[in-house]
Amino acid sequence: MSKLLTTQLYKYHVEQKSKLIEFAGWDMPFSYDGTLKEHNYVRNNCGFFDVSHMGRLALDIGQIQNISKLICSDILNLDNSKALYTIFTNENGKALDDVIFWKFEDKLILICNASNREKISNHLINNNIEFEDQTFDTCLIAVQGPNTVNHLKDLLDLPKHFSAVDNGEYICARTGYTGEDGFEIMFNNSKVDEILNYIVRKEIKPCGLGSRDTLRLEASLPLYGFELTEEISPVEANLKWVITNEDDYLGKEIIHNELNSSNHKTLKKFVIDSKKIARTGTKVKSNNINGVVTSGNYSPKLEKSIGFALFDSSPESDLIEFDIRGNFIEGNIINKRFLN
Amino acid sequence: MTEKKYLETHEWYSVNDNEITVGISDFAQSELGDIVFVTLPTVDESFSKGEGMVEIEATKTVAEVYAPMDITITEVNNKLDSEPELINGDPCGEGWIVKGSIKDLDDIGMSYQEYESFIS
Structure with missing residues (x-):
């Protein structure tokens, strides 16, 4: 078996005696204090997840027209400093991945699932879209829960819901994957100690993949590989609200036929x-x-x-x-x- | 009461005269993660050795508790209906699961030391 990948926070996970599991080729924390406790930290207060295993691809804004041909949501009319949840579709209208884009004046940041980073990278290359894979140069943490604003407000300027800010040191978005208010913070690997110290000082509890799964399920959110696959379209996954792209994109005709039919x-x-x-x-x-x-x-x-x-x-x-x-x-x- | 014995399927049992008490090991509860539902048998139900008696649903997975020998249930830990987490917190004490009368003593479980080397 090939060696598992580890994030910059790996030492912290080991020190915290988290239960580690293999996830999409990464050695990741499943739980620290137990899935139910961690679930409740996020529902009632605040918790943080190391999600640095997720793919982070940076694209020049000039690539946006080409990206629009591959996703089922309208990214062209999205305002700058906004976040977009969307789905890369294949020629059969099925899901290659569900992703988040952060749109800025000069660039797009694409956050994809860890299990699909290579697939999406190849998909972009095959469609002549240039990008820089920043997954291994940066960290990504998600801080979630009703008290998150109080805990994070001293760290950085917080964006509004489904928005993103880039202050040069951090890129921070406010999308969430738990049904609670929450922020995703991307930063250079050199800042990992600074951020971790801040989190520890604020007594924000670490949460693992176990509670991430119970939280997203309870929040009625899909997980790629389960509710979305290369056999399941956004229409079939009941994600019709995501289909807003008027442009031509891969699988559009099939998806629009599905929208007008119950035969799926x-x-x-x-x-x-x-x-x-x-x-x-x-x-x-x-x-x-x-x-x-x-x-x-x-x-x-x-x-x-x-x-x-x-x-x-x-x-x-x-x-x-x-x-x-x-x-x-x-x-x-x-x-x-x-x-x- | 005899000292606890352990099975390869991660139950523990102890025998007192003709009565057996059964639970799951600390290792087993830790592997299962947070236990959320326990489906208990009814008193007077009989089980043959190796038969599933109890179903434990945890956030990570589901597990069955097997009868260590031929027994008839005499008491179940009803606290587990409302506090299934007792198994996580104290698997070998308050988190016991069922008691039964032994129909056929078959005391072949491992000692704690043997079980420890089995799981390591």
């Missing part, structure tokens, strides 16, 4: 009232419509089992039945978000 797979959220978790791969049925669970776990806030399932077509009934290790367990599709 569809992702639904579900809740189970019994003490069972329907995990990834669990079979589910609504009358005669089959589906499969893409993600499922415990929601600490709802104190219930929740998840996403991808159905072959739109179920007519919200009553669903899971086959959990041979036992038939009832659940319900819900059409609102898990958390209000």
